[in-house]
Amino acid sequence: MKILLIEDDREAAAYLIQALDEAGHVTHHAADGETGYAMASGMDYDVLIVDRMLPRRDGLSIVESLRAEGDKTPVLILSALGEVDDRVTGLRAGGDDYLTKPYAFTELLARVEVLARRSSPSEAATSYEVGGLSLDRLSRKVERDGEPILLQPREFRLLEYLMKNAGKVVTRTMLLENVWDYHFDPQTNVIDVHMSRLRSKIDKGYATPLLHTVRGAGYMIRD
Amino acid sequence: MSRFAQLWRTSTVRLTATFILIFSLFAILLLAFITWQSSVQIQQQQAKDIDREIAALQRLDATGGIRALAFALERISRAPGPGVYYLGDMTGQYLLGNVTDIPANVILEPGIYAFDYERANPLTDPPPSAGADKTGFAVVRSVVLNNGMRLVVGRDVVERRGFSAIIVQSFLLGVIGIILFSLIAGGITARRVLKRIDTIRDTSTKIMSGNLSERVPVTRRNDEFDGLATNLNAMLDRIEQLLQGLKQVTDNVAHDLKTPLTRLRNQAEAALRHGADDETRQQALETTIRESDRLIQTFNALLMIARAEAGAPSGTLTDIDVSAVVADVAELYGPVAEDEGILIQTSITEGVHLRANRELIGQAMVNLLENAVKYAKPQGDGEGRVTVGLRRHADRVLIEVADNGPGIPEEDRKRVLERFVRLEKSRSEPGSGLGLSLVDAVTRLMGGQFRIEDNAPGVRAVIDLPAL
Known part of the structure; x- marks a missing residue:
C-alpha cells in the first residue's frame, strides 16, 4: 500500500515510517502542509495520514482542498485535539477517520488498512462470505456451511463489520465506533x-476457527 | 493637572454640581414664573379697579350731576394711596384732582396711558415746580364724560415698582437659598451613594491583593446596591470555589499522576537492568505500555471534565434520543455483568428526547455502569443486581443506575464527586477516581443535577436533567 504521511514531528514521523514499512507499506513523508498538499495532489496514494496542526498549512484545509478537487483518497486525521466537537469538524472537513494522539501504532495500522479498503468496490456488497460463513445484509441471515446461525441485532452488526473487513485487524475502539x-x-x-x-x-463446534484474536491489537475474521 | 480638574474628576463633585445646576435652574424658572404671574395679576387687578372706579364715577355723574362727581372726586383725591385723579373741562383744563401736570394728549384722547408725573396734593405735596424731577409714574385711563368733561383715573405704580423690587429681592434670596440647599443635599446624597461604591471598591482591592475570602457588605435596605453586592458575592463564591477546585485538582494530579509515572519509570529501569532476560524485558515493556495507556485515560478523563466544567461550546448540545443512549450502554454492559454473575435489569421509557451531548451522556452512563457492575458483586450468598432506569417525572428526566452492593456512606456521597477521591474500600479496585466527577460535570453541563442516593442496600446514582 502506498501511504502519504503529512506530519511535522520528525521523530513521530520516523517511527511511523519504519513501523509502516515493517507492516509492508511504502510511506512518503511531508513535513509541512504545503509540501504535503503538493504531494497529495500530484501523486496517487492509497491512504493519506494527515496531522491536524501543521506548519505553513493546516491539515484540515489540505483535506478540504483535496475533496473540493474531487480527490477521494481515504484520509486519516491525526490530532492532539480529541474532543467530540473536534472529531466532528475533522470528519466534516472530509476526513474518513480521526485518531487522537497519543495512539497505539496497532490502532493506527488497523485503521489505515481498513480505510484503504474503502476505495475498493466491496463497500456496496450485499453479502459477505468468509470460509463457509456467509452473511446476507438484506435478508439479515447468517449461515455457516449451510447451517443457519441466530444472532442478536448487535451481534449481527459486529459480524457484519468484521466480515466487511475480513482479513484485516479491527481494534476494540473501531468496533465501539462502528457498531455502537x-x-x-x-x-x-x-x-x-x-x-x-x-x-x-x-465458531463453536467447527474445526477451523474464523474469528481470531490478534494479541495487543484486536480481532480479525479470516479463513 | 490642576487641583480643580482633579476635584472635578471625582464623581462626588460632578454629581453635586449637576444636582445644583438642575435644582437652581428649576428654582429660577419657578420663581421667575411666580414673579411674572404676580405682576400680571397686580396689573390686571389695577386695571379692573380703575375700570370699576371710572364706572362708579360715571354713574355718579349721571345720577347726581357734576356736583356729586366733583364732591366724590375731591374726597377720594385726598385720601392717601396710589390713586391718581384728574378732572378737566371740555378743553381739558384742570378743575380738580390730585395731579395737575398730565400730558395734554392723555386728557384729550380717551385710552390707556402710562407716564411720569408730579404729584400734587394740596395737603401733603409741595406745589409742582417746573423742571423738577418727576417722582411719580402712573398708569391711567382717560375717558370723556357725557357732558364733555375729561376724567382721568389711574394708579401710581411707583409703589408697584417697590413691590416688584421686593419680589426680585426675595427671588434672589430664594435662589441663593436653593443653591445652598442643593449643595448640601447633593453633597450628602452623592457621598452616601459613592461611599457604598467605595466600599465595593475597597473590597475588590482587598480581593485583588490576595484575600479571596473578603465579601462586599450587604445592608438590610435591599436596594440596588445590595443587589449588586449580593451578585458580586455570589460571583466571588463561585470563583473561590473554582480556585479551590483547581488547587485541589493540581494537588491531586501531582499525587495521582506521580504514582503511575513512578511505576512507569521503574518498569523501564527493570527492562534496562543488567542481566534481565528477554522475557523480563518483554513483560516490563508491556507493563510500561499498559501504564501509559492508563495515564492517557486519566488525562483524557481530566480534560473531558475540564471541558464539561468550562461550559458547552455552541453546537455540541443537540436534540438526542436519550432513551436510546441509555439502552445502548445497558446493552453494552449486559454481557460483562452476566459474566460477573450480575443481572442488569432495565426499565427505560422509550423515545425520551433531551438537549444533550450523546457522547458525553454515553460516557457518563459507561462510568456509572462500570461502577455498578464493579460494586454489585454478590455479597455472601446474595445475587448481584443492577437496575438501569429512565423515566420522565414532571418536567425532569431521571436516569438511574442502582446496584445492591455495599453502598456509599451518607457523609461520603458528596465527596466522591470530587476529582481523584476514592474511598478506602475501593482503593484496591482499579480506577482513577474520576468516573463520578465526570458524571457530575457532564450532568451540570446539561443543566442537571447528579445525586447519589441510598438504594438500601447499595448505591442509586441519579442523573436529574431538565426535560426538553
Missing part, C-alpha cells in the same frame, strides 16, 4: 465479552 457509534475508550473488557459471545455462536 461511541468514541470513548472502552475501559474494561466490554468488547471482549461481546466478541467471545459472537465467537461461541459462529
Whole structure:
C-alpha cells in the first residue's frame, strides 16, 4: 500500500515510517502542509495520514482542498485535539477517520488498512462470505456451511463489520465506533465479552476457527 | 493637572454640581414664573379697579350731576394711596384732582396711558415746580364724560415698582437659598451613594491583593446596591470555589499522576537492568505500555471534565434520543455483568428526547455502569443486581443506575464527586477516581443535577436533567 504521511514531528514521523514499512507499506513523508498538499495532489496514494496542526498549512484545509478537487483518497486525521466537537469538524472537513494522539501504532495500522479498503468496490456488497460463513445484509441471515446461525441485532452488526473487513485487524475502539457509534475508550473488557459471545455462536463446534484474536491489537475474521 | 480638574474628576463633585445646576435652574424658572404671574395679576387687578372706579364715577355723574362727581372726586383725591385723579373741562383744563401736570394728549384722547408725573396734593405735596424731577409714574385711563368733561383715573405704580423690587429681592434670596440647599443635599446624597461604591471598591482591592475570602457588605435596605453586592458575592463564591477546585485538582494530579509515572519509570529501569532476560524485558515493556495507556485515560478523563466544567461550546448540545443512549450502554454492559454473575435489569421509557451531548451522556452512563457492575458483586450468598432506569417525572428526566452492593456512606456521597477521591474500600479496585466527577460535570453541563442516593442496600446514582 502506498501511504502519504503529512506530519511535522520528525521523530513521530520516523517511527511511523519504519513501523509502516515493517507492516509492508511504502510511506512518503511531508513535513509541512504545503509540501504535503503538493504531494497529495500530484501523486496517487492509497491512504493519506494527515496531522491536524501543521506548519505553513493546516491539515484540515489540505483535506478540504483535496475533496473540493474531487480527490477521494481515504484520509486519516491525526490530532492532539480529541474532543467530540473536534472529531466532528475533522470528519466534516472530509476526513474518513480521526485518531487522537497519543495512539497505539496497532490502532493506527488497523485503521489505515481498513480505510484503504474503502476505495475498493466491496463497500456496496450485499453479502459477505468468509470460509463457509456467509452473511446476507438484506435478508439479515447468517449461515455457516449451510447451517443457519441466530444472532442478536448487535451481534449481527459486529459480524457484519468484521466480515466487511475480513482479513484485516479491527481494534476494540473501531468496533465501539462502528457498531455502537461511541468514541470513548472502552475501559474494561466490554468488547471482549461481546466478541467471545459472537465467537461461541459462529465458531463453536467447527474445526477451523474464523474469528481470531490478534494479541495487543484486536480481532480479525479470516479463513 | 490642576487641583480643580482633579476635584472635578471625582464623581462626588460632578454629581453635586449637576444636582445644583438642575435644582437652581428649576428654582429660577419657578420663581421667575411666580414673579411674572404676580405682576400680571397686580396689573390686571389695577386695571379692573380703575375700570370699576371710572364706572362708579360715571354713574355718579349721571345720577347726581357734576356736583356729586366733583364732591366724590375731591374726597377720594385726598385720601392717601396710589390713586391718581384728574378732572378737566371740555378743553381739558384742570378743575380738580390730585395731579395737575398730565400730558395734554392723555386728557384729550380717551385710552390707556402710562407716564411720569408730579404729584400734587394740596395737603401733603409741595406745589409742582417746573423742571423738577418727576417722582411719580402712573398708569391711567382717560375717558370723556357725557357732558364733555375729561376724567382721568389711574394708579401710581411707583409703589408697584417697590413691590416688584421686593419680589426680585426675595427671588434672589430664594435662589441663593436653593443653591445652598442643593449643595448640601447633593453633597450628602452623592457621598452616601459613592461611599457604598467605595466600599465595593475597597473590597475588590482587598480581593485583588490576595484575600479571596473578603465579601462586599450587604445592608438590610435591599436596594440596588445590595443587589449588586449580593451578585458580586455570589460571583466571588463561585470563583473561590473554582480556585479551590483547581488547587485541589493540581494537588491531586501531582499525587495521582506521580504514582503511575513512578511505576512507569521503574518498569523501564527493570527492562534496562543488567542481566534481565528477554522475557523480563518483554513483560516490563508491556507493563510500561499498559501504564501509559492508563495515564492517557486519566488525562483524557481530566480534560473531558475540564471541558464539561468550562461550559458547552455552541453546537455540541443537540436534540438526542436519550432513551436510546441509555439502552445502548445497558446493552453494552449486559454481557460483562452476566459474566460477573450480575443481572442488569432495565426499565427505560422509550423515545425520551433531551438537549444533550450523546457522547458525553454515553460516557457518563459507561462510568456509572462500570461502577455498578464493579460494586454489585454478590455479597455472601446474595445475587448481584443492577437496575438501569429512565423515566420522565414532571418536567425532569431521571436516569438511574442502582446496584445492591455495599453502598456509599451518607457523609461520603458528596465527596466522591470530587476529582481523584476514592474511598478506602475501593482503593484496591482499579480506577482513577474520576468516573463520578465526570458524571457530575457532564450532568451540570446539561443543566442537571447528579445525586447519589441510598438504594438500601447499595448505591442509586441519579442523573436529574431538565426535560426538553
